[in-house]
Amino acid sequence: MPDDSRVALIETRDLRRSFDGDRVQALRGINITIGEGESVAVAGPSGCGKSTFLQMLGALDEPTAGDVLFRGQSLREIRDHSLFRAHTIGFIFQSFHLLPTLSALENVQMPMVEMAWSPKKRRARAVELLDAVGLGERGSHLPRELSGGERQRVAIARSLANGPKLLLADEPTGNLDSTNAAQIIDLLLQIHREQRMTIIIVTHDLAIAGRTDRIVRMLDGQIVTEPASS
Numbered sequence: 001m002p003d004d005s006r007v008a009l010i011e012t013r014d015l016r017r018s019f020d021g022d023r024v025q026a027l028r029g030i031n032i033t034i035g036e037g038e039s040v041a042v043a044g045p046s047g048c049g050k051s052t053f054l055q056m057l058g059a060l061d062e063p064t065a066g067d068v069l070f071r072g073q074s075l076r077e078i079r080d081h082s083l084f085r086a087h088t089i090g091f092i093f094q095s096f097h098l099l100p101t102l103s104a105l106e107n108v109q110m111p112m113v114e115m116a117w118s119p120k121k122r123r124a125r126a127v128e129l130l131d132a133v134g135l136g137e138r139g140s141h142l143p144r145e146l147s148g149g150e151r152q153r154v155a156i157a158r159s160l161a162n163g164p165k166l167l168l169a170d171e172p173t174g175n176l177d178s179t180n181a182a183q184i185i186d187l188l189l190q191i192h193r194e195q196r197m198t199i200i201i202v203t204h205d206l207a208i209a210g211r212t213d214r215i216v217r218m219l220d221g222q223i224v225t226e227p228a229s230s
């Protein structure tokens with residue numbers, strides 16, 4: 001067990017991921033324990049393995065060696081990764097990944113297809129989520145009719161649709177100006193405080209990183225320093 005007073009939500013053991021045989025070693029033995037309800041920033045230069053690391057944690061990709069444990073269970077033992085993601089993980093990406101032909105309200109409902117909810121319940125939940133991110137009036141708009149900051153708010157609402165235990169955000173402010181970036185981080189941290197899910201935010205911005213419980217620094221596929229969480 002981790003010597004953290006909190007229960008471990010996710011833990012990696014000598015996690016490795018290589019590409020092109022072993023020519024590109026994106027992750028070279030990551031050992032980390034992240035507690036239930038913790039907020040963590042992952043920082044490090046471009047190419048150091050941050051996105052690869054996040055994809056491993058979210059079961060979007062599989063390790064070359066080592067293991068990821070979710071509440072003590074190896075992801076290798078989970079047969080249906082897409083079902084696991086649908087019920088457990090929320091993803092937020094730098095480029096939003098909204099479907100261009102769907103309205104904001106429809107985009108938010110996308111992850112709900114895995115839930116056995118009526119169309120009415122899905123819609124009501126999506127309205128509630130858009131309200132929560134300050135876009136209650138914009139439900140019928142297409143992504144191209146929204147600003148970058150608004151698109152990321154829609155993506156955040158979508159990431160919350162399934163009530164995730166773990167929210168993974170890969171440079172969520174990378175495409176935003178500083179004002180919008182600050183607002184998006186405020187929103188993410190507010191949601192984290194209210195809902196107490198675990199959140200991991202990849203960012204280059206040390207001002208953002210300083211606002212989470214803990215900063216994990218990566219370099220060349222490894223964790224450099226990991227100051228104890230407060």
Ligand SMILES: Nc1ncnc2c1ncn2[C@@H]1O[C@H](COP(=O)(O)OP(=O)(O)O)[C@@H](O)[C@H]1O
Nearest residue numbers: 019020024026045046047048049050051052053
């Ligand atoms: N699918 C892939 N095929 C080959 N190399 C990859 C692939 N994904 C990532 N890489 C390489 O792995 C390293 C880490 O990439 P990435 O995790 O995207 O870093 P970061 O998100 O920190 O910029 C880089 O050298 C990148 O080129």
Ligand SMILES: [Mg+2]
Nearest residue numbers: 050051052170
């Ligand atoms: Mg990346």
